[in-house]
Amino acid sequence: MLYNDSIVALATPSGAGAIAIIRISGLEAISIGNSVFQSIKGKDLSKQKSHTLHLGHIIDENKTLDEVLVSIFKGPHSYTGENTIEISCHGSTYIQQQIIQLLLRKGCRMANPGEFTLRAFLNGKLDLSQAEAVADLISSDNEASHQIAMQQMRGGFSNEIAKLREELLNFASLIELELDFAEEDVEFADRTQFHELLNRIEFVLKRLIDSFAVGNVIKNGIPVAIVGEPNVGKSTLLNALLNEERAIVSHIAGTTRDTIEDELVIGGIGFRFIDTAGIRETEDHIESIGIRKTFEKIEQAQVVLYLVDGSRLSVDGILESLLLEVGKTRNQFPLKPILVIINKKDLLSKETINKIDRKLATNNQQLTTIYISAKEKIGVDELKNKLLSFVNTGALRNNETIVTNTRHYDSLLKALDEVSKVKYGLETNLSSDLMAIDIKEALYQFGTITGQVSNDELLGNIFANFCIGK
Structure with a gap:
């Protein structure tokens, strides 16, 4: 596929605004822009220096469409590496469309999604992983996801992968050289150094793969399910966390019949809270559907907040029933952190709290409990801090590379598998020609991450998810 024509697109969000930016890129971008632009000082855009601004008007024959500022970026010193101009016009949707239609008539083509970055x-x-980071940066909605995208766009991840690939490529060349001199029975590649390299590559790959668990939830938000029996304060807790009346609160049991979701950023990390229908035996068909959805949301959640009414725990048998229900949930979802949130702390005496604590201490479930009052917003900050502790943010503070892209994760897994094969072959004295096959496959997987190995189908899939104009 050839990309040598000139493309145009709106680079700012569609709709009316104070200012809109229309971007043109391609070999003829400056000359096309010059054909519709009339400088207030009579300047010829094709003769102006790169990275300069020019005030004037967009003219369609004898009709003035708008007063604009035109930015000139001459290739290769531009975002795309091609001649690029950006027209800053007034944000009327009519003006935007009139200028774009004029540019189309002058020889431009509407850009495909992500074509400027492509x-x-x-x-x-940019390499391919940096290009993908552009889309992540645009969609980042909290500090952590923004920091990861910026690090990747600056080449942190690419540099780490490129260094490993280069070292492996050097040894691959020596292995290939041995094959050329097979009859001489010589070894150009130092097996001890090669083994040390493979151990180092394996260590780095495992660290990057392990980081995906953290990176994925940071990028997409951490789902937290708020569950419990009806009328224990789940909706009140959601409202307290969000600091707004998001869910309907009523003393009538079963008020929440469907799940309600909203997001909150805590310490730079996005959390997606899910208020669920109360869990109880019911003959109400609609409520039973909501309860079934509750268990679906527990399955999808990363963390479960099991909310209970603390004022009822003093009643004999209620605490035992709670422990039994929490135990069932933990058995059903053994890998999920479950926080027991004891609500209505403001209504509990110290004696009652001590009695509950003693009872909880004697059970063998080792539950993590927090006392709160959702209505009075007591203990809500402690709960937020506890949720934040579930996220491993050490890597962010240390500026380590974190993988957030599923395609990268898949390629890293495949590269690790091939490196393990090479390592096994080295340890079992496998012939060089067979090891060379596995080394080439590992190099291929590294190459797919940064785009050193790519095809039109892969590029199409990646850039199809970009917004038009970027």
Whole structure:
């Protein structure tokens, strides 16, 4: 596929605003822009320096469409590596469409989603992982996801992968050289150094793969299910966490019949809270559907908040029943952190709290409990801090590479598998020609991450998810 024509698109969000930016990129971008632009000082855009701004008007024959600022970026010193101009016009949707239609008539083509960034990749301005980070940066909605995307766009992940690939490639060359001199029975590749390299590559790959568990939830938000019996304060807790009346609160049991979700950023990390229908035996068909959805949301959640009414725990048998229900939930979802949130702390005496604590201490479930009053917003900050502790943010503070992209994760898994095969072959004295096959496959998987190995189908799948204009 050839990308040598000139493309145009709106680079700012669609709709009316104060200012809109229309971007053109391609070999003829500046000359096309010059054909519709009339400088207030009579300047010829094709003769102006790169990275300069020019005030004037967009003219369609004898009709003035708008007063604009035109930015000039001459290739290769531009985002795409091509000649690029950006027209800053007033944000009327009518003006935007009139200018774009004029540029189409002058020889431009509407850009496909992500085509500007695709051209930046094809022209060597970005590698593939950096290009994908552009989309992550645009969609980042909290500090942590923004930090990860910025690190990747600056080449942190790419540099780490490129260094490993280069070292492995050097040894692959020596292995290939041995094959050329097979009859001489010589070894150009030091097996001891090669083994140390494979151990180092394996260590780095495992660290990157392990980081995906953290990176994925940071990028997409951490789902937290709020569950419990009806009328224990689940909706009140959701409202307290969000600091707004998001869910309907009523003394009538079974008020929440469907799940309610909303997001909150805590310490730079996005959490997606899910208020669920109360769990109880019911003959109400609609409520039973909501309860079934509750268990579906528990399955999807990363953390479960099991909320109970603390004022009822003083009643004999209620605490035992709670422990039994929490135990069932833990058995059904053994890998999920379950926090027992004891609500209505403001109504509990110290004696009652001590009695509950003693009872909880004697059970063998080792439950993590927090006392709160959702209505009075007591203990809500402690709960937020506890949720934040479930996220491993040490890597963010240390500026380590974190993998958030599923495609990268898949390639890293495949590369690790091939490196393990090479390592096994080295330890079992496998012939060089067979080891060379596994080394080439490992190099291929590394190459797919940064785009050193790519095809049109892969590029199409990646850039189809970009917004138009970027």
